[in-house]
Amino acid sequence: MxxxxxxxxxxxxxxxxxxMLAKPDGGxxxxxxxxxxxxxxxxxxxxxxxxxxxxxxxxxxxxxxxxxxxxxxxxxxxxxxxxxxxxxxxxxxxxxxxxxxxxxxxxxxxxxxxxxxxxxxxxxxxxxxxxxxxxxxxxxxxxxxxxxxxxxxxxxxxxxxxxxxxxxxxxxxxxFTELDADRRTPEHLLEHVVASGHEGxxxxxxxxxxxxxxxSDAWLKHPLTQTTEVIVCGYRPGQGRIAGRMGSLLLGAHDPGTGDLVYLGDVGTGFSEAERSRLRTRLDALARRGHPFAVTPPREDSARARWVEPELVGEVEFRQFTRGAGRLRHTAWRGLREDKKPSDVLVPGPRRVVPKTEDPPSSRISLGTKVTVQAGKRQLTLSNLNKPLYPDGFTKGEVINYYSRVAPFLLPHLAARPVTFIRFPDGVGGEQFFEKNVPRGAPAWLSTVRLSRSRGSDEAITYALLDELGALVWAANMAALELHVPQWTVDGGGARRPPDRLVFDLDPGPGTSIVDCCRIAERLYDVLTGDGLEPLAKTSGSKGMQLCCGITTEDSAAPSAYAKKLAQRLAGETPDKVTASMAKAQRIGRVFIDWSQNNPAKTTVAPYSLRGREHPTVSAPIAWDEVRACHRPAQLTFTADDVLGRVDTLGDLFSALDATRVDLPRL
Known part of the structure; x- marks a missing residue:
């Protein structure tokens, strides 16, 4: 006391x-x-x-x-x-x-x-x-x-x-009475909670x-993200750029039945560089010879481990707790909890189901072996819906559900644009491949366009055009997680139109992150608006971000030339922070401004597309206020669930892209 x-x-x-403490409400x-x-x-x-x-x-x-x-x-x-x-x-x-x-x-x-x-x-x-x-x-x-x-x-x-x-x-x-008098429900209140950034x-x-x-049952907590307290039981030293610091933490909790300390897995993301150093200093002072668990962790998990006395309590965010293996999956560090005791930390209970607003009929999908659904005006047979496509357990059914619900916001950005797919038939971590040609067995109603590989070439590719909900669901059922499109469209006769979008792909090199990209994006914003353009920003869904502008030009080579000039200008002003060179050796500690994606032969990941990464992250449109306020990568990391909440409250932050189209500035 x-x-x-x-x-x-x-x-x-x-x-x-x-x-007094609150109990979980079971969803x-x-x-x-x-x-x-x-x-x-x-x-x-x-x-x-x-x-x-x-x-x-x-x-x-x-x-x-x-x-x-x-x-x-x-x-x-x-x-x-x-x-x-x-x-x-x-x-x-x-x-x-x-x-x-x-x-x-x-x-x-x-x-x-x-x-x-x-x-x-x-x-x-x-x-x-x-x-x-x-x-x-x-x-x-x-x-x-x-x-x-x-x-x-x-x-x-x-x-x-x-x-x-x-x-x-x-x-x-x-x-409840006040909400009811306003003709609102607790579900409406939850939507407000999501929009205002609260935990639940x-x-x-x-x-x-x-x-x-x-x-007490009189206080019941309803979180919108899954978090849990953990006991820090060891760590693995960092390697590469984080050598000399803590790399990942090894976690434990008490079995609520036996009281035994059991192994829960590890966490290696969500740390600042300073926090990695501070944690290693504290952990080294708690060093012990062997692990503290009742049962020895798997050999592959304990390799390189340095064990510590189980005295520090932390908090992690996680997506899934596998009951059989007893492991936390998709973990991100939230920080030490000096206000909590190790004896209070228990193994997480059953997975909480996050209530959602009513799904559209197209997304009410059963997770059976095969199921026939109505997607817009198309009837499709979907298969293997309970198959995990992401390491964190996100299934094919959840992928289809995401694309079905985000379709009103995504489809306008795919309209009349030939789509290149990146497919993951065995899930992320298995074999993946680019697919431009429409595969055999595609439905007869699918819109397509046949285009020459290059000017003057006799070889042609038949691309899919995803212009309706059914086409999007068909692609998702093929495990086409990523959707990439060019900066130009085709007309009704299948001919290429001139470019209508300008893109800057900001790619953080080793030792940098999306936080550094945001600072470069702010500089590009000033230059582009000074030239009369109206840039919009989105995350790449991976490590970086992109800026896009609606443009008008008759010269298909002009966007690349303009983008290259601006990239070289920023690189010349701050060569220690920016590079316009594609050489990987030049990217260490710098942000690479990739201007080449404006080449008519190149594509960029579409807004609202999933990415084939460890977690189901999304290339998400973001507001400029979010760019300016970003000081940690986690602030601009959005999963499928996050994006569905964002579009429900914010709408399409990229909707102005076509409405703000102006002539591409002359060089």
Whole structure:
């Protein structure tokens, strides 16, 4: 339990209240007039205790004193309490530049605080604003409120004046009755939660008391992403560019039945370079000779492992937990949880089903061996729908579901453009191949165009034209995960039109990331808008991003020449950051501006296309505000599920591409 420097008189803070915890709701968000909903927050759970004299203490959920680290929050409410002691339950959070709660930024702040505390002890730490979001009031004055109904505690909390909302405010609350009066449902509220970037909802029974230290059915959490706490049990040293730092962490958790520490797998993504170094320093201090698990992990997983005492708790995001093997899949690191104890970390429960808004009829697909579906005006027979096409378990049925639901936004960007497929018949990791010619067995109704391989050539290729939902579903059923198109279209007679799009492909070289691409994109934006063009941005779905402009030109060679000139200009201005050369040796530590994709023979991945990577990531259109606010690669990594949520709330961010078409500037 946290202790204060003075436990007498007016300086005595109220005793710590062990926090009440929420249970998972099993994927079913509770409904009815007896329920209220609060945002599920992504920060550090904390109890704020204020003495009559205004002395404030912040205590984590497992009793750690947070006061020195977040001293700017401890006394913010004192002036409005008029000498009354108080105890508030809430969460310490950091907001990013997009106005969203960002746990990664809070973790980075913690790392800088620890470094500052060592190098400059006693000096004030003023780095990254933090905010305390209160959601419960447990004591006010001499009155203890934990036995009062939630509704009354909430009412008293909202009546407290908030003198500085930048540092302390009350979490927004929605009741089922209020939603119903507005002709809205909890599902509508979930859509708002997705759009605002929150983690999910917590449903709270309006008559419930506060039960310290207990997980209660009166509080039920409904996350929109799967996260879990893990125990750090070892690491593998980094190699290549991250040599000397931590490469990946080896994870464990306690079996809820036996209490044994069991191996859950590893995590190697989601770390900043500084965090890799900090973690290795901490882990080396906890080194032990052998692994700490009840059963030895597989040999291939423990190769090169350095084991540590299982004392640090972290949090990971994951897509799937395989019950048979007991492994987390598609993991990304979210940070250490200093506020949680190893003894509390249990193996994840069954996979949570994320509720979605009603799917269109075309996407209600059973996962049987074969099934006949109606896709628009076409009837198709689909097969092997439960076959995983991605290492994280994302199946062919889920691929078809994604393309069916995203079709209204994707099809306009494929219209009249010959499609080159990259097919993965055995899934990502198996054999893959480019396919330009329409394969044998294609349906007779499929639109196609026959084009010469090159000017004057007698050889021709018959390309598919994906101009309707049925064609898109047909392609997905062939495991055509990636769809690539040229910067030109064909007319009704099958003749090539001049280019109508200009593209800059920003490819991060070794030692750089999409964050560096964003900085180059901002410079290109200024140059392009200065030339009268209106660039739009999208992620590549892999490591980089692309800028696209709608153009008019009669010269098929002009877009490449113009793009090359701008790429060489930026490379000349900052040769240490940009290269316009295709030589791979020139790309180390630089962003390669690939201007050559404007060549009429080249193609670029289409907006909203999946990519054949480890996870089902998507080439996703993004707003310029998102480009400017990007400081971590994870901010611009979007999976199929992410993109479906984005188009539901944002629409097509590439819809203006044709409407903003202007003449290509002359060289």
């Amino acid at each position: 946290a202790r204060t420097a003075d436990d007498s008189g007016r300086s005595r803070v109220p005793p710590w209240v062990e926090p 079913r968000l509770r409904e009815g007039p007896e329920w209220a909903y609060e945002y599920k927050l992504d920060g550090y759970r904390a109890c704020l205790r204020i003495a009559p004299a205004g002395t404030g203490v912040l205590t984590s959920r497992n009793g750690i004193d947070f006061t020195a680290e977040f001293v700017e929050l401890a006394g913010v409410l004192a002036e409005t309490l008029d000498g009354r002691p108080a105890v508030l339950d809430g969460e310490i959070v950091v907001y990013n530049e997009a106005g969203q709660i960002d746990f990664g930024a809070l973790q980075e702040r913690r790392g800088r605080y620890q470094t500052h505390n060592v190098s400059r002890p006693g000096e004030p730490f003023e780095d990254v604003p933090v905010r305390f979001l209160a959601f419960d009031l447990l004591q006010l004055g001499s009155r203890k409120l934990s036995r009062e109904p939630y509704e009354e505690r909430r009412e008293r909390l909202t009546q407290l004046p908030m003198p500085d909302p930048y540092r302390l405010s009350v979490v927004r609350r929605f009741t 909802l917590v449903a709270k029974h309006r008559t419930s008391v506060y039960s310290p230290g207990r997980r």
